[in-house]
Amino acid sequence: MKRKIGQGLIVVVLAGIAILSVFLTEEKHFFFDSRVYYGAINFLFHNDGMVYDWTRPGSPYGFTYPPFAGLVMAPMAVLPLGAVIWLTVAATVLSTALVAWWLAGPVLRRHGWTGWFGVAVAICLAITFEPVRETIGFGQVNTLLLALVVGDMLFGVARGRKWAGVGIGLATAVKLTPGVFILYLLVTRRWRAAGVAAGTTAAASLLAAAIFPAESRVFWTSALWDTNRVGGLQFLSNQSERGLLARLPLDGVESKVWIAAVVLTLAGWAWRMRREPDDVFGGLALTGVLGCLLSPVTWIHHCVWLLPAIVRCVDSGLSRRNWWHFGLGVAAYVITTSHLTWLWEFHPQPPLAILGANVYVYFSLALLVWTPIGTSRLLPVHEPEKVVL
Numbered sequence: 001m002k003r004k005i006g007q008g009l010i011v012v013v014l015a016g017i018a019i020l021s022v023f024l025t026e027e028k029h030f031f032f033d034s035r036v037y038y039g040a041i042n043f044l045f046h047n048d049g050m051v052y053d054w055t056r057p058g059s060p061y062g063f064t065y066p067p068f069a070g071l072v073m074a075p076m077a078v079l080p081l082g083a084v085i086w087l088t089v090a091a092t093v094l095s096t097a098l099v100a101w102w103l104a105g106p107v108l109r110r111h112g113w114t115g116w117f118g119v120a121v122a123i124c125l126a127i128t129f130e131p132v133r134e135t136i137g138f139g140q141v142n143t144l145l146l147a148l149v150v151g152d153m154l155f156g157v158a159r160g161r162k163w164a165g166v167g168i169g170l171a172t173a174v175k176l177t178p179g180v181f182i183l184y185l186l187v188t189r190r191w192r193a194a195g196v197a198a199g200t201t202a203a204a205s206l207l208a209a210a211i212f213p214a215e216s217r218v219f220w221t222s223a224l225w226d227t228n229r230v231g232g233l234q235f236l237s238n239q240s241e242r243g244l245l246a247r248l249p250l251d252g253v254e255s256k257v258w259i260a261a262v263v264l265t266l267a268g269w270a271w272r273m274r275r276e277p278d279d280v281f282g283g284l285a286l287t288g289v290l291g292c293l294l295s296p297v298t299w300i301h302h303c304v305w306l307l308p309a310i311v312r313c314v315d316s317g318l319s320r321r322n323w324w325h326f327g328l329g330v331a332a333y334v335i336t337t338s339h340l341t342w343l344w345e346f347h348p349q350p351p352l353a354i355l356g357a358n359v360y361v362y363f364s365l366a367l368l369v370w371t372p373i374g375t376s377r378l379l380p381v382h383e384p385e386k387v388v389l
Contacts (some may be wrong), residue, residue: 030137031137034084034141035056038085050214068205098128131300138301146305148171149181153284156193165185165197168193169198171196173205180294239341239358239359241265244294251326285311286368288306311373313332341359
């Protein structure tokens with residue numbers, strides 16, 4: 001009984017921290033992105049306007065997603081803003097809890113932490129993770145896309161299901177960056193799943209084009225290529241390789257250095273994937289990190305994709321008594337959750353800013369290089385021992 005009381009108190013404290021951290025983040029961002037989506041969708045449906053022409057009053061920010069995302073968000077045209085915000089928060093919390101259960105549940109069972117306590121702790125920690133609470137505060141869709149891809153990878157791709165790739169394809173149609181997982185399917189020679197994913201993306205995009213032909217033409221020919229629509233590359237929240245380089249004094253050669261960095265990063269990732277193609281959880285972890293590094297703009301709330309790699313590192317540390325992996329996973333979680341990097345928001349100049357303003361980038365690179373893959377002992381219990389390619 002004392003043990004259960006102690007566990008209950010721990011969960012209450014962690015839940016309180018999670019709620020407080022989310023509240024403080026919401027107070028700062030005030031569901032900014034949800035308000036952008038809401039304004040753009042209502043402009044499209046009620047004012048017969050071009051969705052990509054609308055910008056939120058007092059800001060340069062507008063709708064940046066593919067037309068299929070606008071189709072998915074169409075219910076916003078008939079719902080009040082308050083309902084949209086509450087539904088977005090609920091969907092983010094529920095999808096985060098689901099992802100935490102999928103990623104950490106097998107790890108907890110493997111190490112003998114059965115029952116409600118371990119799962120409750122994992123969910124609280126996941127919600128406290130800064131990219132997740134930033135997703136809630138902005139009213140973003142990141143954890144919904146993460147849930148689509150994680151579910152597809154663990155229950156579709158890992159089990160060789162015929163429908164494997166559908167979740168990846170839908171996520172890519174909503175927001176292009178999950179398309180990096182189609183590249184993963186190609187590199188690991190999962191041809192059927194890659195075809196399903198690409199076909200799903202194409203079908204969803206064509207459906208949107210049939211309903212919104214003008215918007216589709218504008219997106220694919222101009223809006224997609226206009227990086228100014230999403231904000232300055234050098235802004236501290238951009239924790240991609242391009243963001244790091246934009247904050248360095250590399251005028252005139254920045255784009256060339258970035259291309260070289262992209263090639264090297266892709267080569268290192270592909271080499272690791274080709275060596276261990278059967279470890280789907282490892283592929284999920286490293287490909288999520290890769291997407292964060294390669295995208296020209298990776299806001300901190302996009303870094304929810306680091307969660308699988310963090311879980312894998314902690315699992316390896318506990319399973320193998322490998323304290324380097326364990327320390328990397330814990331440090332990646334703690335430091336990127338600490339809000340530390342924002343100390344350099346208004347002081348972006350070297351030398352210390354080179355370290356402090358790029359914390360997520362450095363941990364992403366470390367996770368890409370050192371996240372362990374390829375050991376069957378670490379595969380979640382719901383994955384098969386081997387996938388026939």
